Amino acid sequence: MSTVSEVKAKAGLEDVVAGESAICYIDGDRGVLSYCGYDIHDLADMDHGVSFEETCFLLWHRRLPNRAELGDMQTQLDSARRLPEPILRAMKSLPAGDGMDALRTLTSMLGHYDQDAAVHTPQANYRKAVRLTGQIGSLVATWGRMAAGGGAIDPDPALGHAANFLYMLTGTRPSALAARAFDVSLVLHADHELNASTFAARVSAATLTDLHSAIVGAIGALKGPLHGGANAEVMKMLLDIGQDAGVERAGEYVRAKLARKEKISGFGHRVYHTEDPRATHLRRFSKSIGEKAGQPQWFAMSERIEQVVKGDKGLNPNVDFYSASMFYSLGIPIALYTPIFAVSRISGWTAHVLEQYANNRLIRPRTEYIGPAYPQPVLPLDQR
């Protein structure tokens, strides 16, 4: 319609390269996910891998920290974990409801109380990124605790980010296995290139809006069932099958669903055409954490469901499939599954926002107009 040369993209901007980034490299054909050049399998190794705190440093600085740098970052995160009083008061006064709504509102509110709120320097934005990462873990854990009728628990400076989260949520310091398993799950979820919430954050940041505004937009996008909600759906399905139903029944249940052309949550991915490399680790945790919790059935059922869906539809499990049963066996309420995604992804979101600020151009595509022909006459009200 315009004489300006326009490029018509595929729906959903599929396979459109929207810009350059030094943060995340995905090869969907080979099943490669890497942060700043580090393969996710190396980062997520149970024994020789890195912590969530090291992953944050990596995403923000493009290299792993040395011991002194890691200590500084732990200190900064630690001092951010205690939430401002007005935020705790607001959390108590919100009506019961969706955890993502609470996270969206309370993260927005954190912007009003941030000491760097009105400062837009690289240094201030970095401080805000670290602070928000510390705060969002506390927000989700404390909201989860209050939703279950408990009172807020102060963070323990002796614990890392993952262990603190589980402690503030449950009131009990987690086992080493539980803490490391949750830590690795935070590492696995930390970034995934231009997923919808990260892209929403970058579109927002490209107007040079403040970091809190961009992150609140990302939280809103993550809330969508096509993005963040799949592992909750997976767990609801497992519970619907029933904890005593057995492996055979799980297979029949899913076959019947497929026969009715129903979607099975937790399978397939826009980018991966092979196994989602994150699923490899979460499958292992689903097994080990499930056994430790005396709930081996969820993993067994999940494994059978994977066989059926892979066999019948050729679809691989994605990041959401085995995290469902793993989180369940860690004692995490299903209502927290999507908020927990944000506890990790805040690291990637902020890394992308800082990268956008550093080399910015307004993101403003066009539409192809398909509405009523131009021009339409404006008739007086009584002649319409």
Add this chain to the structure above:
Amino acid sequence: MSTVSEVKAKAGLEDVVAGESAICYIDGDRGVLSYCGYDIHDLADMDHGVSFEETCFLLWHRRLPNRAELGDMQTQLDSARRLPEPILRAMKSLPAGDGMDALRTLTSMLGHYDQDAAVHTPQANYRKAVRLTGQIGSLVATWGRMAAGGGAIDPDPALGHAANFLYMLTGTRPSALAARAFDVSLVLHADHELNASTFAARVSAATLTDLHSAIVGAIGALKGPLHGGANAEVMKMLLDIGQDAGVERAGEYVRAKLARKEKISGFGHRVYHTEDPRATHLRRFSKSIGEKAGQPQWFAMSERIEQVVKGDKGLNPNVDFYSASMFYSLGIPIALYTPIFAVSRISGWTAHVLEQYANNRLIRPRTEYIGPAYPQPVLPLDQR
């Protein structure tokens, strides 16, 4: 890097058609802006044009309403204008600060109290769109009033949306000229295709997140100085020149700025290569409202600045240039200029979100990886 065929777009997705839309048609070369086929010059005509309420109906239904439909819409907007008590309490308790931060937080909070919050049917989403449009006018007017030390004023069911806004902000029922001028400015700002905030809303909505989440994302994007803040900058420049400085001084001031290679806010546009058709109407209002308010100098200075910038740089005024002086002469505080943009644009944002829901595909582009080479070895902490 991937074997999947990828299309590399220009930075900022410039001239990339990201999807189809029946809402807004812009021809940047001919200076055409139209909503659903209706030319903005016809819609914004002072005497024969339409109201903001009719524009909302147009954007949501792709046609202008008849008298009965318009009456229904006015009734729906009217009943939305009275804000829930918890929102007014929260507004009072927020620390003094940026109006867009308040709008972001309070709009997010409105989601917790919306009776349709958890319902995602087309009918419920339409009700939420109407309700939010009514509520956001009240939010901004009441926030502006409280920021100036006043108390909340109840909406007047006898007044339309524009007049209600000015009444709730100032405590005085506006003149017919002021009401219609503000009404037309709401019509002019109602939609502008895939501007950054609308695109942010659609990226979010494409995850099938709820309407409030998508709109909160849009508000966050609008806050950015590359998007919403330009008319406030224009007015600050006019005040910096000084109300008694005179037309000659205004010209010299801007010439000196240009000589220092400084940007003049309110000029140029990514899409228009001619005069922004909205500026044509706002120029006229800047003159008439300024004269009525006994402040003709702002228009006179603006006109001279336009001559200089056009002559020296070949840039045309955009929507923000003359709205600055017009809003100022209407008695609207500068801190409200960007929030007022949202009072109007909520109609377009919601229209785009509803359109996205109706024909959805996840919006998920890719990046070109430019970071550290893959794979990097994960060294033990003490060897880094």
